[in-house]
Amino acid sequence: MLGFLFRRLGDIVPTFFGVTLLVFFLIRLIPGDPILMMAGERGVDAVRYAQLKAQYGFDQPVIVQYFHYLLGVFQGDLGKSFVTKKPVLEEFMTLFPATVELGVIAILFAIVVGLPLGVIAAVRRGGIFDYTTMTISLAGYSMPIFWWATMLIMFFSVSLGWTPVSGRLSVLYYIEPTTGFMLIDTLLSDQKGAFVDALRHLILPSIALGTIPMAVIARMTRSSMLEVLREDYIRVARAKGLSPAKVVVVHALRNALIPVVTVIGLQVSVLVAGAILTETIFSWPGIGKWIVEAVSRRDYPTIQGGILLIAIMIMMVNLFVDLTYSVINPRIRHTR
Amino acid sequence: MKSTFVKAALGAALVATTAWAAPTAASAKTLVYCSEGSPEGFNPQLYTSGTTFDATSKNIYNRLVQFKRGTTTIVPGLATSWDISADGLEYTFHLRKGVKFQTTKEFTPTREFDADDVLYSFDRMWDKENAYHGVSGGSYEYFDAMSMPDLIKDIVKVDDYTVKFVLNRPEAPFIANMAMDFASILSGEYADNMLEAGTPEQVDLVPVGTGPFQLVQYQKDAVIRYKANPDYWEGPAAIDNLIFAITPDSTVRYQKLKAGECQVMPYPNPADLKAMDADASINLMSQEGLNVGYLGYNTKKEPFTKTEVRKALNMAINKDAILEAVYQGAGSKAKNPIPPTIWSYNNDIVDDPYDPAAAKKMLADAGYPDGFETDIWAMPVQRPYNPNARRMAEMIQADWAKIGVKAKIVSYEWGEYLERTKKGEQGSFLMGWTGDNGDPDNFLAVLLGCDAVGGSNRAQWCNEDFDKLIQQAKTTSDVLERTRLYEQAQVVFKEQAPWATIAHSVVFEPIRKEVENYKIDPFGGHIFYGVDIKE
Numbered sequence: 001m002l003g004f005l006f007r008r009l010g011d012i013v014p015t016f017f018g019v020t021l022l023v024f025f026l027i028r029l030i031p032g033d034p035i036l037m038m039a040g041e042r043g044v045d046a047v048r049y050a051q052l053k054a055q056y057g058f059d060q061p062v063i064v065q066y067f068h069y070l071l072g073v074f075q076g077d078l079g080k081s082f083v084t085k086k087p088v089l090e091e092f093m094t095l096f097p098a099t100v101e102l103g104v105i106a107i108l109f110a111i112v113v114g115l116p117l118g119v120i121a122a123v124r125r126g127g128i129f130d131y132t133t134m135t136i137s138l139a140g141y142s143m144p145i146f147w148w149a150t151m152l153i154m155f156f157s158v159s160l161g162w163t164p165v166s167g168r169l170s171v172l173y174y175i176e177p178t179t180g181f182m183l184i185d186t187l188l189s190d191q192k193g194a195f196v197d198a199l200r201h202l203i204l205p206s207i208a209l210g211t212i213p214m215a216v217i218a219r220m221t222r223s224s225m226l227e228v229l230r231e232d233y234i235r236v237a238r239a240k241g242l243s244p245a246k247v248v249v250v251h252a253l254r255n256a257l258i259p260v261v262t263v264i265g266l267q268v269s270v271l272v273a274g275a276i277l278t279e280t281i282f283s284w285p286g287i288g289k290w291i292v293e294a295v296s297r298r299d300y301p302t303i304q305g306g307i308l309l310i311a312i313m314i315m316m317v318n319l320f321v322d323l324t325y326s327v328i329n330p331r332i333r334h335t336r
Numbered sequence: 337m338k339s340t341f342v343k344a345a346l347g348a349a350l351v352a353t354t355a356w357a358a359p360t361a362a363s364a365k366t367l368v369y370c371s372e373g374s375p376e377g378f379n380p381q382l383y384t385s386g387t388t389f390d391a392t393s394k395n396i397y398n399r400l401v402q403f404k405r406g407t408t409t410i411v412p413g414l415a416t417s418w419d420i421s422a423d424g425l426e427y428t429f430h431l432r433k434g435v436k437f438q439t440t441k442e443f444t445p446t447r448e449f450d451a452d453d454v455l456y457s458f459d460r461m462w463d464k465e466n467a468y469h470g471v472s473g474g475s476y477e478y479f480d481a482m483s484m485p486d487l488i489k490d491i492v493k494v495d496d497y498t499v500k501f502v503l504n505r506p507e508a509p510f511i512a513n514m515a516m517d518f519a520s521i522l523s524g525e526y527a528d529n530m531l532e533a534g535t536p537e538q539v540d541l542v543p544v545g546t547g548p549f550q551l552v553q554y555q556k557d558a559v560i561r562y563k564a565n566p567d568y569w570e571g572p573a574a575i576d577n578l579i580f581a582i583t584p585d586s587t588v589r590y591q592k593l594k595a596g597e598c599q600v601m602p603y604p605n606p607a608d609l610k611a612m613d614a615d616a617s618i619n620l621m622s623q624e625g626l627n628v629g630y631l632g633y634n635t636k637k638e639p640f641t642k643t644e645v646r647k648a649l650n651m652a653i654n655k656d657a658i659l660e661a662v663y664q665g666a667g668s669k670a671k672n673p674i675p676p677t678i679w680s681y682n683n684d685i686v687d688d689p690y691d692p693a694a695a696k697k698m699l700a701d702a703g704y705p706d707g708f709e710t711d712i713w714a715m716p717v718q719r720p721y722n723p724n725a726r727r728m729a730e731m732i733q734a735d736w737a738k739i740g741v742k743a744k745i746v747s748y749e750w751g752e753y754l755e756r757t758k759k760g761e762q763g764s765f766l767m768g769w770t771g772d773n774g775d776p777d778n779f780l781a782v783l784l785g786c787d788a789v790g791g792s793n794r795a796q797w798c799n800e801d802f803d804k805l806i807q808q809a810k811t812t813s814d815v816l817e818r819t820r821l822y823e824q825a826q827v828v829f830k831e832q833a834p835w836a837t838i839a840h841s842v843v844f845e846p847i848r849k850e851v852e853n854y855k856i857d858p859f860g861g862h863i864f865y866g867v868d869i870k871e
Binding site: 084 | 366368373376377382384472473475477480481553555556557558559561579581582583584585587588591592594595597749750751752754755758767768769770791792
């Protein structure tokens with residue numbers, strides 16, 4: 001097991017360098033001089049321009065800038081935002097819990113809804129439930145998030161008034177961030193109703209963000225289950241007189257889960273991409289919106305740092321998924 | 337990992353001042369403003385964006401002189417009066433007595449506002465040797481952009497309640513500059529304390545001002561909380577708590593406004609205006625913005641060197657069609673280079689009529705009976721004064737084709753566009769300007785003065801008569817005389833036609849009906865002192 005872990009960790013090193021290299025040079029390919037962009041119509045005189053260039057290190061060759069950057073990364077210094085002048089890591093850490101909280105609840109929603117849907121659809125293959133579920137999940141998969149989110153808000157928040165429109169917590173509650181996770185912070189606080197309020201704020205964004213993964217999980221579970229249900233050992237299990245529920249849950253589902261877990265792992269990057277839109281629409285103070293804003297302002301340190309941190313996170317999740325496989329199917333540990 | 341979160345979250349959260357009114361505290365009046373984004377920081381000296389000014393200077397700080405709410409008129413602020421020397425080189429400000437700085441968790445003022453605070457605030461930006469000059473990045477873009485470093489020769493503390501600014505040259509707009517956001521007055525005592533404690537950057541993170549509201553909490557991209565400053569020198573604000581609920585999406589802001597989750601919102605989506613207007617719970621306010629969108633001619637390039645050609649092209653442009661298609665009703669036709677909200681706007685001027693036949697004839701008389709070939713440069717970005725430059729360029733292209741002028745549309749990335757138009761590579765070009773201080777000089781001299789050729793005078797236009805008028809207006813501090821000179825300058829502008837003035841955008845602000853006495857700020861800010869909520 002340990003050997004497997006180290007092998008996988010070894011794979012991460014080149015990926016990490018690749019990401020730093022790619023991010024650093026790609027953002028410099030976007031047309032637009034950050035200093036001129038900031039100055040706008042007002043312009044900036046030549047002396048001040050040279051000063052700012054030196055201040056940001058743009059007066060050095062790109063390759064030198066890259067090594068400075070890399071050196072900083074190894075010392076845990078991702079630089080300071082051009083806009084807020086605050087350390088990128090500090091800003092990331094402030095916003096990251098919000099994205100994680102939303103992502104976790106969204107993926108939970110996707111699994112809790114998607115998995116049973118897929119299983120039932122597979123068991124009742126060809127039935128009305130199967131057709132309905134698969135049609136809905138195809139629609140869910142193809143739904144543009146911004147449209148879906150706006151529809152949810154207009155229906156549930158404005159017309160019915162059941163859920164709040166946006167934000168993480170009603171502004172009337174005053175919570176000091178302790179962990180940054182609103183569900184935990186509200187529990188720690190002594191303000192009555194704050195936890196429920198935070199939960200209500202999570203409903204629509206997690207549905208909006210979790211819909212695509214939910215659809216993917218449902219479809220994947222169904223097809224994987226169908227394959228497994230055809231296996232000989234299932235027939236044997238049935239022949240032995242096991243209850244249908246036991247056959248499906250114990251014998252079929254466990255074996256059908258491998259591809260599903262892979263898909264869930266892959267959904268993490270889908271979630272990060274979806275978080276950009278979801279966070280913007282629901283005014284969710286997370287990292288998705290933060291990076292998009294940084295791109296439009298050519299805030300290089302924020303873009304570089306933010307993407308690198310997300311990439312590390314995705315690599316970690318993938319590692320975790322690989323480890324999960326080996327728990328579900330011990331044979332995987334030994335293959336290279 | 338968790339402890340890192342805890343530390344970061346604690347570090348970033350701004351904890352200020354005393355207890356926050358809990359939701360149960362019944363009688364507290366709270367106004368929620370759905371703001372469009374997070375401020376860059378809490379010191380208005382360091383930044384240039386309106387979002388930051390709303391969160392700081394407009395509500396936390398005061399300036400020596402201020403703009404009367406809802407106007408561009410200058411009124412006393414932290415200075416009760418000011419004298420200008422006869423040569424226009426010395427501005428002496430007499431400071432208000434009994435003004436208290438806000439008390440926060442980190443700072444309890446031991447003295448009232450005085451000349452030392454003015455000196456600290458300006459020396460920080462102006463004096464490169466000042467201990468605070470390099471703190472928090474140390475760039476004072478707006479102070480620099482208004483040429484304050486070249487303008488100020490000396491800042492002298494005459495006594496505890498008198499400060500004198502000595503200028504290098506007479507400059508009448510100086511007083512308007514002093515009302516701008518960057519000229520906000522910070523606490524010198526607080527700055528000294530923080531410097532001693534080795535944390536000077538705290539001054540820019542946890543603000544202490546003299547204004548009507550003080551910061552209670554800021555959570556990036558989520559919320560900014562303020563409470564009314566009980567000691568405010570103009571009397572405490574009518575609302576007890578002010579909350580900025582940061583909501584970047586304009587459609588969502590509208591949904592929140594409808595659901596009553598906020599009472600005021602900025603920058604509505606033009607597509608929602610109709611529905612807002614029809615909504616009984618919403619009061620849709622509007623006013624012309626402090627800006628102008630225009631098509632400039634490169635007056636150094638043939639055939640735009642000829643006034644008749646420029647005039648003819650102006651007459652060929654169908655502005656009504658542009659207003660409808662490009663501004664979608666959120667614009668008003670411009671006839672002058674300054675917007676009507678600025679004093680000295682010359683309303684007697686008659687705009688060039690839309691008359692393609694007359695235009696064609698005028699062009700023929702100027703020596704171009706078959707028209708000519710040229711280019712129209714279109715900005716690659718959306719601006720308040722021009723929401724869709726590409727579309728506008730296409731419409732002008734079609735209008736000009738009718739009088740035989742074949743125009744090619746050219747565009748560059750924004751930074752590149754600004755640089756090239758400065759150098760004068762273009763034939764004709766779309767551009768615009770948003771005013772800084774409400775002074776006519778800020779449009780007329782900055783965009784059309786001879787000194788600005790090769791800079792922000794992208795039409796490269798240098799007219800002797802015009803320039804004499806605006807230079808004269810710069811050196812006299814008599815407002816009536818200045819008004820007369822600027823009115824005259826607008827007449828010269830119209831005759832010479834270096835630009836086709838297209839439009840001033842119209843700013844819309846939907847507010848809920850229960851909000852009372854809200855005023856649109858011509859500078860595009862959002863000011864909540866003086867605003868009340870009906871119970």
